[in-house]
Amino acid sequence: MTTKTRLPAPPGPFRESFWRSPVRGPWLTSVLGLLLLAGIPVMFVTGLLSYAAYNPDLALVNDETPDKGLLGFYLFSWPTHPVWLYRLNQGTHVTLGLMLVPIVLFKLWSVLPKLFEWPPVRSLAHLLERVTLAAVVGGIIFELVTGILNIQTYYKFPGNFYPLHLYGAWVFFAGFVAHAAIKMPALVRSLRGHSMIDVLRTNLKDTRPEPLDAGGLVALRPGPPTISRRGVLAFAGGASALVGLLSVGQSLGGPFRKTALLAPHGQELAGANPDFQVNMTARDAGVMAAQTTADTWRLTLLTEHVTPAAGPVAGTDTVKSVTTLTRADLLRMEQHTVSLPIACVEGWSTDNQTWTGVRLSDLARLAGVPQPLSMLTRSLQRGGAFSRAVMSVEQVMAADSLLALRVNGADLTLDHGYPARVIVPDCPGVHNTKWVASLTFRR
C-alpha cells in the first residue's frame, strides 16, 4: 500500500467499486490465458507458413510486403507435396482464429477492470507493462478484425491486407510473449490455488469470490453471483466449439461442407454438375466470353532475362515473345490428368478435382527455357491479386503442375477459367490463375 496522495479516480469504470462480478479473478483469467497460450502460437506459425506459401521470395509480383527486411528471415521455397499441406495449414489458421474469438472476448471481459486502472501509469516498470498490454490487446483485436474482414472478401483496408496482417502479427506476438512471461508466475500460482474439478462441481448457489488479490481483479464489493465459474467456462468453450463446427466444413469438404454455415464462401458452386466452388466469377473479374473464343484467344509464351539481385524490369526489351498457341494447339500437345484441390488463403477448399491439360514444364521447354528461374502468369483479368502470379522453379517443374484445359472430364467453364488456367499442387488458390493470357519463363 502506498502512502502517497493520488488524484481521485474519475467516476464510473475507473473506480474499483464499479466492478462487481464475483467470478472475476486471477483463476478464471489464468484458465482463459492457458487456452490462449495453446492456441495463439499455432495461429502465429500457420500464419507465417501461409505467408511463405504465398511465395514472397518471388519478389515484385507475389510479394506485396515492401521492405519486409528482417521479418523475411525464415522464408523458404514452399513445397509442392504433400498436396494437402496448404489446405491443412490454412484451414487450421482460419478455423482456429475464428474459434479463438470467444476465448479472447471472455479473457478481455475477465480483465476489464485492469484496462481502466487508475492512475493509468504508476512507475516506469508499470509503463512498460502497459506498453506490452497495448500491443497484446490492440494486436489481437487488429488481427482478428482484419482476418475476419478478409475471409468475408472485404478488402477495403487502408492499405493492403498482407503487410497489415503480417506486421500486426509481429507486433501482437512480441506483446504476447512478453505478457505471457510476465504473467506466468501469477498463472501458476492461481491455477495451483484452485482445483478445476472443484470449480466444475460448484454450482451457482455455492459460487464465492476468490480471496482479494494483489493484482486487483477480484471485486472489492462483489454483487451476488448470476453465473457460476463453470457456467462461464461452458459458455466460452461452447461458443468456441460452435463457431468451429459451423466453419470447419469449408476446409474439410465432402459431406461436412453443408455444416459450414458461418463460412461465406466454399459453398458457392458455379456451372453445371459435377462442380465446385469459385471465388471470383468471370463476370466479377470483368472477363467476357467474347475474349475466349477460338478466334480471339491465344496463349502467348514469353521469355525474360532477369538477374536474381535486380529482378525483372517490366517493359524492358529483355522480354521476348517466343510463340502463340491456340487452344486447339494446346489440346494437340501431350495431355496429363491430376487430382488436386483448390485451397484458398481464406481457409476454404474444394474437394479434389480431376484436371487435364499440358504440363507447365512442357510449355517451359517449348519456350526454350527448360529450367526457368520462375514463371510469371498473366490473366485476361485486369488488375487485382488474381490477375498475375509468379511460380518458383519447383512449382513449374512438378509433374502435376498443369495449364489445365479440362476439369472432371469436361472443358473448363468460363467461371473456372476457360480457355486455360494454372493448377499447381499445394499452392494457394489465388495463384492458380484463371483465363491465362500469357506465361513468361524467366532465365
Ligand code: HEM
Ligand atoms: C490474446 C491474448 C491475451 C490478451 C489480449 C490478454 C490480456 C490481458 C490483460 C489486458 C490483462 C490485465 C493486465 C494486468 O494485470 O494489468 C491480463 C492479465 C493476465 N493474463 Fe492475459 N492476455 C492474453 C493472453 C494471456 C496468456 C497467453 C496468458 C498465459 C500466461 C495470460 C495470463 C494472464 C494472467 C495470469 C493475468 C493476470 C491476472 C491477475 O491480475 O492476477 N494472458 N491479460
